[in-house]
Amino acid sequence: MDQMRLLLALVLSFLVFMLWNVFFGQEAKQKPAPQLQQEAQREDKGESVAPAPVLPKESKPILESTGAVKPARPSRQITVETPLYKAILSEKGAGINGFILKQFRAAAAADSPLMNLFPDNGAVDGLIVGLSSKGPGAFENEPFRANLDSDQLSLTDGTREIVFRSITESGIQIENVYRFAADSYAIGFEVRLTNNTDQPLKDSLTVALRNWFPNKKNSQAFEGPSALVNQKIEQIPIDEIEKKGHLNGHVSWMALESRYFATSLVPLKDQEASVRFAAFPGNIVEAQYAEPEQTFAPRSRNIFEYQLFFGPKSMNALRQAGHELSRLIDFGTFDVLAKPCLWLMNYLYTIIPNYGVAIIILTLLSKILLWPLGTKSYKSMSQMKKLQPLIQELRVKYKNDRKKMNEEIMRLHRTYNINPLGGCLPMLVQIPVFFALYRMLDQAIELRHAHFIWWINDLSAPDRLFNFDFSIPFMEPPYGIPVLTLVMGATMFWQQKMTPPAGDPAQAKMMLLMPVVFTFIFINFSAGLVLYWLVNNVLSIGQQYYTQKKFG
Numbered sequence: 364m365d366q367m368r369l370l371l372a373l374v375l376s377f378l379v380f381m382l383w384n385v386f387f388g389q390e391a392k393q394k395p396a397p398q399l400q401q402e403a404q405r406e407d408k409g410e411s412v413a414p415a416p417v418l419p420k421e422s423k424p425i426l427e428s429t430g431a432v433k434p435a436r437p438s439r440q441i442t443v444e445t446p447l448y449k450a451i452l453s454e455k456g457a458g459i460n461g462f463i464l465k466q467f468r469a470a471a472a473a474d475s476p477l478m479n480l481f482p483d484n485g486a487v488d489g490l491i492v493g494l495s496s497k498g499p500g501a502f503e504n505e506p507f508r509a510n511l512d513s514d515q516l517s518l519t520d521g522t523r524e525i526v527f528r529s530i531t532e533s534g535i536q537i538e539n540v541y542r543f544a545a546d547s548y549a550i551g552f553e554v555r556l557t558n559n560t561d562q563p564l565k566d567s568l569t570v571a572l573r574n575w576f577p578n579k580k581n582s583q584a585f586e587g588p589s590a591l592v593n594q595k596i597e598q599i600p601i602d603e604i605e606k607k608g609h610l611n612g613h614v615s616w617m618a619l620e621s622r623y624f625a626t627s628l629v630p631l632k633d634q635e636a637s638v639r640f641a642a643f644p645g646n647i648v649e650a651q652y653a654e655p656e657q658t659f660a661p662r663s664r665n666i667f668e669y670q671l672f673f674g675p676k677s678m679n680a681l682r683q684a685g686h687e688l689s690r691l692i693d694f695g696t697f698d699v700l701a702k703p704c705l706w707l708m709n710y711l712y713t714i715i716p717n718y719g720v721a722i723i724i725l726t727l728l729s730k731i732l733l734w735p736l737g738t739k740s741y742k743s744m745s746q747m748k749k750l751q752p753l754i755q756e757l758r759v760k761y762k763n764d765r766k767k768m769n770e771e772i773m774r775l776h777r778t779y780n781i782n783p784l785g786g787c788l789p790m791l792v793q794i795p796v797f798f799a800l801y802r803m804l805d806q807a808i809e810l811r812h813a814h815f816i817w818w819i820n821d822l823s824a825p826d827r828l829f830n831f832d833f834s835i836p837f838m839e840p841p842y843g844i845p846v847l848t849l850v851m852g853a854t855m856f857w858q859q860k861m862t863p864p865a866g867d868p869a870q871a872k873m874m875l876l877m878p879v880v881f882t883f884i885f886i887n888f889s890a891g892l893v894l895y896w897l898v899n900n901v902l903s904i905g906q907q908y909y910t911q912k913k914f915g
Contacts, residue, residue, distance in 0.1 A: 441509050441525065443516045445545045448674070451485070457507040457527035457539040458488040462626075462673045471812040471821040480574070480624055480673055487575050487647065489626055490671070492539060492554055495567035495653055502537050505529045518545045534560040548674030549684040552628075557664040564659040568667055571651040572626050574619045576601060578646065584622040584806045585693070588640040588650040591615040596693055599640050601648060608640035615687050617650045620676070623808040623823075628652055629670040629686045675808050678705065694806065700799035704729075705807055712809070718822055719815030722804070722891055726898040729800070730906070733793055737903065741910035744862060746781045748911075804891040815890065819847070822891035839887045847893045852882030854900035861907050 438454035451461030460481055467478035481487050493501035507527040516523060527539040536559055542551030558564050576586060589598045593612040598620075614636045618627035630636065630652060641649045659665055672684045681689040694701035704725065711721040730737070754772055761768035804810065810822040818828050827843030835842045855878035862874070885893055 438506055439509070439514050441511060441514055441516065443518065443523075443525070443541075443543050445518045445543060447546070447548060450543070450550075450673070452509075452525070452527075452541070453485075453488070454507045454509055454527065456488055456491065456503045456505060457509075457529070457537075458490040458492075458503070459673070460485045460488050462489065464624075464674065467675065468812065471824070478624075480626060482575055487573055489573055489673075490552075490628075491571040491573060492537065493569045493571065495569055495656070501569075502529065502531075505531060505537070507537075507539070516543075518543055520545045522551075524551075530559065534558075535564070547683055548672055548680050550671040550673065552669045552671045554667040554669075555664060556659065556667070558659040558661055561661050563661060565656065566659065567656040568654040568665075569651050570628055570667075570669065571649050572617070572619050572628055573647060573649045574621075574626060576621070576646050576648055583802070586621050587619070588617070588648055589620055589691070590617040590638045590650070591687060591690060592638065596690055598693070601642055604640045604642045604648070610638045611635070614638055614652060617652055618672075618691060619648060619650055620691065622806065623676055623811055624674065625672065625676055625691050627672040627688060627691065629672070629688070630654075631668040631670060676806075677808050678709075692806070694799065694802040697795055697799035697802060700795060701803040704800055704803045708803075708807070709809060717815065718810055718813040718891070719819065719894060722822070722894050723898050725800075726895050727902065729796060730899065730902045733796065734906065736793065737906050738910055741907045743781065744907075744911075746779070750775060750779060750781065800895055801892060804895055805889055807891075810889070810891045813891075815894070819890050822894070823889050825887050826890035826893065837883050837886055845886050845893075847890055847897060848882060848885050848888075851885060851893055851897040851900060852878050854897060854904065855881055858900055858904050858907065861904065861911070 441452045441454070443450045443452065446465065448465055449461075449463040450459060451463075452459055461483075462480040464478045464480065468475040469478050476483075481489050488503060491503050493503070507529040510526045510528070516525065522542055522544045524540060524542045527541075528536070529538075530536045536555075536557035538553075538555040538557075540551075540553040540555065542553075544550070554568060554570065556568060585598050585600075587599060587601045588604070588608075589596065590610055591597075592610050592614050594615070597610055599607050612635060613633070614630060616627050616629045617638050618625045628650075634655060636655060637653045639651045639653065641651070643649065654667060657665075670684070670686060672681070672688055674680055676692050678689060678692060681691055692702075692705075707728070708718070708721050708725050711724050712718055715721065715724070753775055757768055757771045757775065761771060805823075807823075812820070813822045814820045815822055819826050825839070826845055826847045827841050828846045829843045831842040833842065834840070838845070856875070859875055859878055885896065
């Protein structure tokens with residue numbers, strides 16, 4: 364049964380880095396846009412409260428006369444500032460080309476600039492209104508005029524509405540209406556389209572989100588376009604957009620997601636619609652929502668209502684925004700286990716405001732929960748250790764008759780009432796818990812730039828002591844000493860030495876190599892995940908030592 368035990372041990376060991384490609388495969392990298400390479404970091408942490416705000420609507424304005432509105436001045440940049448963010452809107456196209464989050468920074472350093480969801484140079488228009496017949500950018504370059512005398516709007520409480528209005532040369536009046544709330548990342552958004560001509564217009568209104576996705580992938584978290592269609596989450600890897608970029612059905616929301624942030628559009632009308640995704644040169648990705656085609660009667664106004672969410676993928680902020688946006692936080696196959704772990708970690712943080720300590724306590728609680736399974740496993744291993752001399756004798760005695768040798772080994776197990784798989788099966792039950800914690804610790808925005816102790820000032824990034832100016836094999840930048848990972852590897856080696864050795868010396872040596880393999884695998888994992896694995900190893904060593912003393 365040594366071969367079976369070795370096989371199961373290898374399966375347990377390699378499951379960690381083999382199976383996640385099935386559940387959480389990485390996306391193909393794309394070429395970065397030269398003018399945007401300086402904006403290489405996009406992520407942070409956030410909070411909010413209560414249900415989505417009900418934002419008041421502006422009374423309907425009277426019908427404008429035909430003829431294009433041409434501003435007497437150049438297009439302005441309108442800045443809207445709330446306690447949570449600073450939004451930058453342009454009168455050219457009436458879209459959003461800057462959204463700076465006040466509670467998040469672009470990097471872990473205290474003097475790092477605040478996090479901008481879009482490139483700082485304003486090269487990407489994050490929200491675009493169009494018509495299907497004229498393309499998604501039908502109004503992207505139209506000159507709009509905002510109903511503000513000032514270029515600045517500061518909002519400390521309540522809500523405020525801004526209307527951008529333009530009339531095209533063909534006589535179509537378009538109004539983009541934004542309703543900002545001081546205490547939420549949710550933004551009311553309304554499009555009013557007026558056909559000022561004498562002819563009916565048959566067309567479909569489109570609203571598109573755009574953003575730039577930098578050429579980096581240091582996480583298994585999904586990044587790219589997604590949508591909730593027919594109550595099913597659809598996540599389209601960027602390299603698969605061309606063949607999977609068209610969805611039809613009941614669209615609850617669509618979004619462009621990074622590891623920790625999202626821009627999202629929620630249509631408020633309950634209807635069947637379509638979503639199209641596209642990728643453009645320069646790492647630009649677009650998600651476009653298309654209203655059902657309709658006929659706009661002459662001299663008529665049509666109103667389309669939406670809600671925007673531009674902000675962190677924080678459970679509190681997303682729940683406050685409503686409309687099932689909390690499903691943007693998706694931990695995949697083990698979501699049902701990961702979500703309670705996230706809640707518990709955040710609860711522990713309210714008691715001890717250090718996420719590293721919260722991870723340690725969370726690991727301890729999970730170990731207590733799985734203690735009976737672990738004890739059963741280690742007890743079985745301890746019993747197997749007692750049989751090793753007898754099994755070795757059988758191997759020598761029947762070395763030329765493998766069938767007889769296996770029969771005698773099985774008889775020996777039955778005589779002593781020992782299940783040779785007893786040490787492995789309880790461990791298999793714990794695999795879902797590991798994957799759930801892995802996904803949660805890898806994607807929780809709360810760990811982004813979260814300080815633990817000393818040099819570990821970002822639990823979402825690999826731990827590095829010092830910063831070397833030369834590359835290290837198998838290590839992704841930044842280069843330094845991965846202290847936590849090395850200590851974790853040492854604990855794995857210690858634990859392996861405590862495990863009953865395989866009968867075959869070659870197999871035993873192979874098992875001792877597993878800690879080395881895992882050390883290289885974990886070298887680029889986030890410090891939060893390595894901390895969990897390290898603490899879990901230390902607790903497992905203690906439990907194994909206690910069990911062997913008690914039953915050994």
